[in-house]
Amino acid sequence: MSHQYQMDFPVSWDELHRNARALSLRLLDKGPWKGIIAITRGGLVPAAILAREMDIRLIDTICVVSYGKSDKGGTQARQGELNVLKTVEGDGEGMLLVDDLVDTGKTARYVRELLPKAHFATLYAKPAGKPLVDTFITEVSQDTWIRFPWDMAYTFATPLADQEK
Numbered sequence: 485m486s487h488q489y490q491m492d493f494p495v496s497w498d499e500l501h502r503n504a505r506a507l508s509l510r511l512l513d514k515g516p517w518k519g520i521i522a523i524t525r526g527g528l529v530p531a532a533i534l535a536r537e538m539d540i541r542l543i544d545t546i547c548v549v550s551y552g553k554s555d556k557g558g559t560q561a562r563q564g565e566l567n568v569l570k571t572v573e574g575d576g577e578g579m580l581l582v583d584d585l586v587d588t589g590k591t592a593r594y595v596r597e598l599l600p601k602a603h604f605a606t607l608y609a610k611p612a613g614k615p616l617v618d619t620f621i622t623e624v625s626q627d628t629w630i631r632f633p634w635d636m637a638y639t640f641a642t643p644l645a646d647q648e649k
């Protein structure tokens with residue numbers, strides 16, 4: 485987590501599932517959809533839940549790597565380049581483009597340019613990226629780092645009274 489993030493926002497599997505179902509409900513009303521394009525890797529789990537809820541069988545991916553990883557395993561401020569490993573054909577018409585979140589909007593800007601007619605949906609949005617998303621569920625502040633359940637493990641928590649001041 486880089487210094488620009490002051491707050492930690494851990495998301496449980498239950499919470500993620502609930503949010504993904506809420507997103508499905510919103511998107512069902514806006515369909516019909518031909519298929520889903522998941523933005524790897526973060527969009528993969530949300531895409532699987534949406535596909536199940538909306539009975540969508542056609543799932544494609546845009547595979548991107550964002551450079552600028554921090555030594556804590558998090559992602560630094562998005563100054564780095566996007567390395568595109570796989571893209572999709574067409575203009576995205578009738579397709580749902582899915583990611584877990586928008587932060588600075590760098591990834592969103594790239595995929596929107598690539599697929600201008602796709603409907604871009606995320607579970608979480610921060611203010612800088614929000615204008616680039618068509619549908620999202622939960623807004624968090626720009627200085628919040630979201631921790632997804634696939635990045636976490638159950639571990640011992642030191643009692644507050646024993647923690648160093």
Ligand SMILES: O=P(O)(O)OC[C@H]1O[C@H](OP(=O)(O)OP(=O)(O)O)[C@H](O)[C@@H]1O
Pocket residue numbers: 523524525526527549550559562583584585586587588589590591592613
């Ligand atoms: O709005 P931005 O500043 O572009 O940030 C948002 C992107 O960052 C995260 O992906 P990341 O590049 O960390 O890779 P991952 O999905 O493989 O974990 C997240 O899944 C979004 O795709």
Ligand SMILES: Nc1nc2[nH]cnc2c(=O)[nH]1
Pocket residue numbers: 559585587588628629630631632
């Ligand atoms: N896990 C995670 N990845 C990100 N990439 C950009 N912002 C975030 C965030 O808040 N959490």
Ligand SMILES: [Mg+2]
Pocket residue numbers: 523524525526527583
């Ligand atoms: Mg991602």
